[in-house]
Amino acid sequence: MGYQRKCGVSMSIYATLYDNRNEKAYDISEVISNLEISTKIQDDPGKCTFDLIKCDGLEFWEGATVSIVYNGVKMFRGFVFSKKRNKDVDIISVTCYDQLRYLKNKDSYVFENMTSDQIFSKICSDFVLKHRVVDKSSYICAPRSNDATILYDMIKKALDDTLINSKQWFIIRDNFGVLEHINIYSLQTGIMLGDESGITDFTYETSIDKDTYNQIKLYRDNQTSGKREIFIVNDTINGGNTIKAWGILQMYEKVDEKLNLAQIEQKARGMLSLYNNTKRSLKIEALGVPNVCAGSIFKCSIKDLGDLSINRYMLVTACTHKIGNGVHTMELETEVIING
Numbered sequence: 001m002g003y004q005r006k007c008g009v010s011m012s013i014y015a016t017l018y019d020n021r022n023e024k025a026y027d028i029s030e031v032i033s034n035l036e037i038s039t040k041i042q043d044d045p046g047k048c049t050f051d052l053i054k055c056d057g058l059e060f061w062e063g064a065t066v067s068i069v070y071n072g073v074k075m076f077r078g079f080v081f082s083k084k085r086n087k088d089v090d091i092i093s094v095t096c097y098d099q100l101r102y103l104k105n106k107d108s109y110v111f112e113n114m115t116s117d118q119i120f121s122k123i124c125s126d127f128v129l130k131h132r133v134v135d136k137s138s139y140i141c142a143p144r145s146n147d148a149t150i151l152y153d154m155i156k157k158a159l160d161d162t163l164i165n166s167k168q169w170f171i172i173r174d175n176f177g178v179l180e181h182i183n184i185y186s187l188q189t190g191i192m193l194g195d196e197s198g199i200t201d202f203t204y205e206t207s208i209d210k211d212t213y214n215q216i217k218l219y220r221d222n223q224t225s226g227k228r229e230i231f232i233v234n235d236t237i238n239g240g241n242t243i244k245a246w247g248i249l250q251m252y253e254k255v256d257e258k259l260n261l262a263q264i265e266q267k268a269r270g271m272l273s274l275y276n277n278t279k280r281s282l283k284i285e286a287l288g289v290p291n292v293c294a295g296s297i298f299k300c301s302i303k304d305l306g307d308l309s310i311n312r313y314m315l316v317t318a319c320t321h322k323i324g325n326g327v328h329t330m331e332l333e334t335e336v337i338i339n340g
Contacts, residue, residue, distance in 0.1 A: 013323065018065040026058055035323040037068065037076050039294035042156060045173050046099035048076045049237055052092045066096045070323065073290035077177035098174035099129050100102040112143040116158035116170055117181045123151050142256050149339040164270040171295050187295045191287055194301035201285040205304045206278050213251040213275040214242040216268045220257045222238060233268040235276055240256035242276055249274065281335060282314065288328030296321050297337055312336050
């Protein structure tokens with residue numbers, strides 16, 4: 001059962017809590033406040049926080065399942081990981097995470113002749129996580145041995161290798177209780193945000209301080225010769241303009257000894273193509289759109305960013321929805337994904 005709050009906009013939240021111990025379901029729609037849902041395109045699980053008024057008969061513990069549906073859009077499904085009270089003991093502050101949280105577990109795996117979606121499916125199956133492959137990858141990742149490694153890092157390494165070597169950009173996300181391996185181009189929302197259509201404030205930054213490199217230096221240890229072999233690709237293949245402008249910004253990374261010279265060169269050139277550019281980030285504050293989350297693509301139109309205007313498709317790298325007191329807003333971190 002939803003409820004209506006009127007403050008310039010009509011909103012309907014349907015929130016449920018399922019007590020896994022006693023197998024009881026509660027409709028908590030009218031007793032939650034300060035609802036916040038955050039997602040990131042990598043590294044962190046989806047997070048949902050809210051305050052809950054303690055009601056007679058309501059009992060739940062860590063591990064309880066929480067679902068949030070807002071204006072008919074399934075925004076979050078996850079599990080209670082912490083509860084907190086202060087002197088007002090009738091208010092419980094609840095923190096939940098989606099299934100991505102379980103990929104923080106560590107284990108050891110050896111992967112050979114597998115794509116990123118196969119690696120994803122193998123790990124999810126072993127840890128009994130609900131999952132599906134929405135988009136398959138055609139790129140076979142290099143063999144890799146993982147010892148006591150975070151599960152998410154194993155998958156992310158496969159996703160990164162796939163992007164560098166094939167330009168196929170896949171992410172993993174939790175879609176209302178199901179982990180998905182999906183191409184970002186499957187996540188276009190069809191919405192437009194701009195300085196005249198929903199955006200209330202923004203911060204635009206250009207930088208070469210993070211994730212910008214114009215020289216890629218790869219190495220491998222040759223077990224037969226006992227020597228370290230070095231492979232370098234830099235911006236001189238493009239005329240050297242960024243080296244002249246920025247100096248040398250080097251990425252130094254070990255490659256698997258099983259890779260041949262052609263594969264190493266392909267990897268280095270792919271990395272240079274990906275990292276040899278100025279990073280342009282746009283942080284946006286806007287009226288909330290419930291189907292926008294990390295990984296979403298939307299059209300953005302802003303007339304004046306200082307050094308340019310923008311009318312392009314943007315990729316959401318981080319998203320936070322805030323819902324309360326009749327107001328729904330969202331904060332987005334974005335980057336350019338497709339020329340518009």
